[in-house]
């Protein structure tokens with residue numbers, strides 16, 4: 001994981017470093033490296049060098065908006081500029097959610113995307129044929145980045161994008177065929193109580209963003225609200241849980 005911080009005093013930086021080292025002692029966050037950036041380094045855009053065309057599942061193609069690519073006949077193209085929001089497709093959790101969406105979305109499906117980030121899952125769902133997507137995120141910056149991607153890909157008319165989460169978001173009485181939440185085990189625990197009422201009979205709840213160590217916490221969050229787990233998938237150190245009504 002890479003984070004960019006504004007110029008900080010040495011003392012403030014030391015506090016942050018202690019915090020990260022403490023966090024590393026309870027969860028394996030890998031080696032901590034801190035590096036000052038040059039004033040003239042374009043840190044807002046440097047990451048773009050590592051974001052190239054990505055194929056997911058059978059037909060999904062994630063295309064950064066600044067890359068030229070001629071789509072092949074079966075491609076389902078997801079064009080994206082995530083800006084500083086999460087969601088390029090490269091993270092194992094996003095990748096797993098994209099695979100699950102490709103399997104589950106049917107023409108006209110209704111989809112709830114909790115924690116939309118860059119909007120990648122919403123764009124993929126719409127391009128796979130969803131008839132409506134409600135996309136929510138607690139981070140207003142992410143919602144704005146996602147809305148830009150909805151406009152860019154011509155799907156805004158299919159999407160209700162909002163700052164916030166469930167419960168609370170204006171879900172307009174929809175009964176969703178698919179609810180996807182790529183957040184975290186704790187986030188799943190927070191949103192899970194709202195899911196059974198929002199999920200259609202026969203619908204699927206795709207819960208991701210769960211580190212393997214938090215498997216039990218996420219499983220119990222889903223079981224506790226009466227949903228039945230159908231499948232648990234693992235990609236690298238991350239799991240994705242598919243569940244539905246009994």
Ligand SMILES: C[S@@+](CC[C@H](N)C(=O)[O-])C[C@H]1O[C@@H](n2cnc3c(N)ncnc32)[C@H](O)[C@@H]1O
Nearest residue numbers: 086087094115116117137138139142165182187
């Ligand atoms: C890991 S990113 C996922 C982004 C994108 N959906 C993807 O799959 O790549 C998680 C996003 O969820 C948002 N988020 C975290 N907890 C949330 C919650 N309880 N409700 C709504 N959004 C949440 C964060 O602000 C962040 O943008």
